[in-house]
Amino acid sequence: MALPSTDTSRYDNTLAVIRTLRDQGPVARVDLGALNGISSATVTSISAELLQQGLITERPPETPRPSGRGRPKTLVELNPQAACVVCIKLSINEIQLVVGDFSGQVRHSEHHAVTTLALSADDLETLLDEKISTVCAQQLNEFQRLAGICLAVQGVVSSQSGTIIWSPALSFRNAPISARLAERFHCSVLLENDANCIASVLAAKPDYKDCPNLVVIMLGYGIGMSVLINGVPYLGANGSAAEFGHSKYQPGGALCACGRRGCIEAYASDYALYRAASDHLALPSGDSAHPSEQQMQTLTQQALNGDPAMQRIYAEAGRALGYGIANILALFNPDLVLITGSGVRGFDAMQAAMHHAIDDALVAELRGTTRIESCAWDRDMTCMGGIAMALHATDAQALSMSQASSVS
Amino acid sequence: MALPSTDTSRYDNTLAVIRTLRDQGPVARVDLGALNGISSATVTSISAELLQQGLITERPPETPRPSGRGRPKTLVELNPQAACVVCIKLSINEIQLVVGDFSGQVRHSEHHAVTTLALSADDLETLLDEKISTVCAQQLNEFQRLAGICLAVQGVVSSQSGTIIWSPALSFRNAPISARLAERFHCSVLLENDANCIASVLAAKPDYKDCPNLVVIMLGYGIGMSVLINGVPYLGANGSAAEFGHSKYQPGGALCACGRRGCIEAYASDYALYRAASDHLALPSGDSAHPSEQQMQTLTQQALNGDPAMQRIYAEAGRALGYGIANILALFNPDLVLITGSGVRGFDAMQAAMHHAIDDALVAELRGTTRIESCAWDRDMTCMGGIAMALHATDAQALSMSQASSVS
The missing domain is CATH 1.10.10.10 (Winged helix-like DNA-binding domain superfamily/Winged helix DNA-binding domain)
Structure with a gap:
């Protein structure tokens, strides 16, 4: 009523x-x-x-x-103790848990190395149950209650139905995870795409407040995107909008982790750069599909130090990124495109080719006045966004609980 | 106040x-x-x-x-006589003028062959002034007043500032046309992209009422698009969003009318099909950059009759269209993609390759459940949409005028 x-x-x-x-x-x-x-x-x-x-x-x-x-x-x-929220960031081979207080401050953070691709949907549920229970046992006594949980996932999620549709970090599909966690922890559970969490943090910064139509591109193992239209994440019909990494650079081109060919991600992601580099250099052995941060920093440094093969690889990545961004400019005409994510470490080696590709692709009238900028990466940004979004979503609930208690 | x-x-x-x-x-x-x-x-x-x-x-x-x-x-x-609106559709080599009454019905329509690319901004203003004046002299005596004008233009317009930024029908750029017409005719002037006018007509149809996120692609001389998000045309930061025709199929590929290479339009528009056909067939001479409807129907018929060269050309157009639509699905995840425009005449010769390209480009999770349909073309649809939008925009004005008169 x-x-x-x-x-x-x-x-x-x-x-x-x-x-x-x-x-x-x-x-x-x-x-x-x-x-x-x-x-x-x-x-x-x-x-x-x-x-x-x-x-x-x-x-x-x-x-x-x-x-x-x-x-x-x-x-x-x-009152920071009035409630807490837990944000879990799920990405390839890593789970991060963060506890935020009612004022939005981070109170606890932990990282766990997990072979995420080996998990079944039940394994993931059990793992999250265990990790959240442990963190609650340690942290919850400081707070009046657990208000909510935010699960921030790389890939395609349906926030509405609480289902992980498809994530590069997981080998299963269509897992209705939110309902199970909500039942287990008796609180609201928000399922979000990781890029939307990051965009919500960036959009709140004073530097970007004049940019209601904001596109955030996340470079890293994969390539993610968030599109804010009038400040609100655009999700599409069933949550799979803004999949920039799988828009096309070259039909029939390089093989992508999704199984198709020619995606932007197949040129400009960490695994793509590492794969291309391994054709030219004797790289230390390792998991080429999941190169480490140290391996990626070594490659980037070689490109920046003038190694011609590495320069060509980063330039081709920049060109793929530029053609992809040209499509974003033609289709979304945003106020600002912000490039971030761990892969932004290699942006200096890509950006000349990227700008050249954008100019090559679009006449000035379609290039428009969109600002294209990079933004330093902070690995806690996803969870900071997840905490803010979880608190925002649970404020209404906090009030209705208080109203019920003041009525009773 | x-x-x-x-x-x-x-x-x-x-x-x-x-x-x-x-x-x-x-x-x-x-x-x-x-x-x-x-x-x-x-x-x-x-x-x-x-x-x-x-x-x-x-x-x-x-x-x-x-x-x-x-x-x-x-x-x-x-009362249909309470007011009228005039919609002018400006496309390559043609200007259409339509008068709509207060109930939204078309009362008069006329077409004029005009070499639009030869016009200067002043010429266009003079021409519109003359055509609108003539139609008003003939029609306006049936109505209490002229409430508004809608100018529906192929290309990039800023509705907010009333400026034609860039149109394939015109050789000049950045023409602030609305203010001049408003001053001349003492009424409100709405400047709209032609695809947005068409989308507003289609979105109102009962068949599409469950599709708040609707993408309309217009095939024809060029390739236009309108994106409705929650039923509202998405315009972007300065009106140049939804330029599907200039998103890319092949970096460095076929030459586009925009001057760049590899745009979808350079493969699937009328001029692109005609250009590709002229390499294979002895076509009747004519203006290859602006093939006539009859010429395009001849080509289409040859493809549908099984001519192998024509089949290949239409299949390549379908493939370019499919890769472009795959990007639209990955980025917008709409409820429905509707393909219309005069070029829909050739859709039967393109659609198998189009669907194949979409499946080739996207995994099922990103292909999603978006319906992809074609829709018969009605050349009056743009003006019908323009009349509806102009009436909608001027209703508020009609009321404030009535309120002022009822106060006085």
Whole structure:
């Protein structure tokens, strides 16, 4: 049943207050009102309720007012212990678990080497169950409750149905993982594409706030993408949109990890670069399909030091990336294309060929004014985004629980 | 200044009533209320105001109620004479002018052969001025006023600034045409990409109502596209999104009309098919860059009749189209891809190769469940869409004029 309109606006205002406190840290009540266009009476009433529910706390300002006049304003802030969320990032051969508090800060992070491609769907469920249980046993006593879980996965997911449709990290398909975790941990479970988590972090940065149509390309083992349209991730009909890595550079070209030929990923991903390099160089033996960070850094350094074979390989990767980005410009005409991911380590060796390919592919009118920039990689970015998205998704739930308890 | 909320909802309800009458034709007041969730008292008050302003008329139902009981319901309908709009479709070597009445029906249509590529921006302005003036002199006496003009143009336009950025029909660029026409004709001027006009007509059809993410590809002299996301045309940062024809099939491949190489258009457009055919056949002489409809029908017929060279050319066009659509599926994951435009005449000769290329390009998980269909071409579809969009854009203006006159 729909709430009466005054309850709806009370609810929206309460959500706005919580999100402002999460974005800005401690804020005085009067500023909370001004920032959200809410009357001071309403802010006072909302903050009284949130204080009583333990979702926020009060603290005095650290310094008196510079003018020396007036009473220092009391600041309110989120109570970080009010709840926590767990974000699990699932990528090839690695699982990262991060615990975030109610204010959005990372409180704990751990990495596990796991041969992900050897897992069955049941194995993955058991593994996640075990890892989340362990982290909860260690961390949860600091928090009032576990509000939610975010699972950030490389590949195609349906956020709506909570199903991993297809991931390069996994050998099985169509696994309805969210429902099982929700049942096990009695909390909401959000399933997200890893690139969308990263895009949500980047889109919040002041540098990119004028870019409502933002494309984020993630270079790495595979190549991922997130497309934000008016700031919202575009998912498509069943969650498989923005699969830039499998758009085409050369029909019938190099073999891709997906099994088809000529994908951008088959030229510009880590495994593609390593495969091309192994034709030219005596590389230390290893798993050529999953080169290590150290191996990739060695290759990149050789290209940057002027090794002609390595330069050609990175230039061809840049050309594939450039032709792919040309299609993105022609089809999405975004404000900004941001290139990041661990593979951005090799961007300096690719970018001249990439820009050349874009100019070669598109007339100026279709090239447009889109900015194309790279952005330093932070391996925690995915989980930071996942925590923010999980908190955002569970705020509504937190409020409905509080409302139920205040009614009872 | 924002209207007080009761005025805002009155205004929104009035717009909803007008649009329901345009979509459905004559409707009883009680049904207008039910269809829009408006109380009968409000519908009575709104329709009284619209009647007084001459925007709607009353008519008795044509037959008594089948039950024979009760008084027959009086229907209200839009007054078609309340206003008219003019849509001008500008394509290579042709200008079409259509007059639509306030109910959205086409009242007049005319075509003019014009060597569009020989026009300067001033020439185009003079030509449009002359053609619109003539059609208004002939038609406008039937209507209370000219509410708006829609200019539907092949190519890249900025609807926001009213500028034709780049059109294959024109040799000049960046022409701010809307402001000049608005000044000349004292009405609102809407500048639209022709494919968006067509998509707006198709999206309204019952067959496609479950397809909020709809891609329409227009084959013809060039290749255009419209992408509707949640039913709204996606325009990108400056209006040059959805340029499918200039996404790439083969880097460094066939020469495109844009001046670059390897675009989908350079394989699957009319001029590309005709150019490829002229290498194999002794075709009647003519303007190979702008083959006529009759010439294209001859080529298509030869392919369908089993001529091996023509079959190869149409299959290669189908393959280019298929690889292009594979990128659309990977990047947009739409509910439906609809292929139309005059070039759909050759679709039967292309489609086997097209489907083969899509399967070749994408694994099943990325191919997804997107329907890919063709749709018969109607050369008046662009203008029908332009009239609907112009009326939609000017309804708000009609109401504010009526409100101003009812206040004065």
